[in-house]
Amino acid sequence: MRAQPHNPKLPKKIARGSVLIGAKLKGLDLRGANLTGPLLIAAVLRNADRMSNFIGADVRDADLSGADLTGSIFLTRAQVNAAKGDANTNLPPSLQIPAHWK
Numbered sequence: 001m002r003a004q005p006h007n008p009k010l011p012k013k014i015a016r017g018s019v020l021i022g023a024k025l026k027g028l029d030l031r032g033a034n035l036t037g038p039l040l041i042a043a044v045l046r047n048a049d050r051m052s053n054f055i056g057a058d059v060r061d062a063d064l065s066g067a068d069l070t071g072s073i074f075l076t077r078a079q080v081n082a083a084k085g086d087a088n089t090n091l092p093p094s095l096q097i098p099a100h101w102k
Contacts, residue, residue, distance in 0.1 A: 059083045 037056040055074035064085040
């Protein structure tokens with residue numbers, strides 16, 4: 001699946017390797033989504049709910065503000081540091097909110 005940036009009709013499930021650069025995914029329920037290898041550069045994932053597999057996901061400059069990532073697997077410190085977020089972003093217990101998010 002290839003989505004154009006700012007496409008309001010994105011499916012609930014995101015296919016492996018999707019190109020979602022700059023996509024507006026605010027508030028999308030991504031529970032159980034396989035985010036293996038998508039390009040989420042500068043995507044807006046603000047308030048997204050329960051994302052899961054982040055292996056190889058490129059989240060540089062993605063907005064994770066208020067997102068619930070507690071159940072996510074394979075989310076790395078490097079990915080978190082490359083993204084934007086805030087004190088309302090819930091990370092897995094193994095990760096801490098970066099200082100530059102505050």
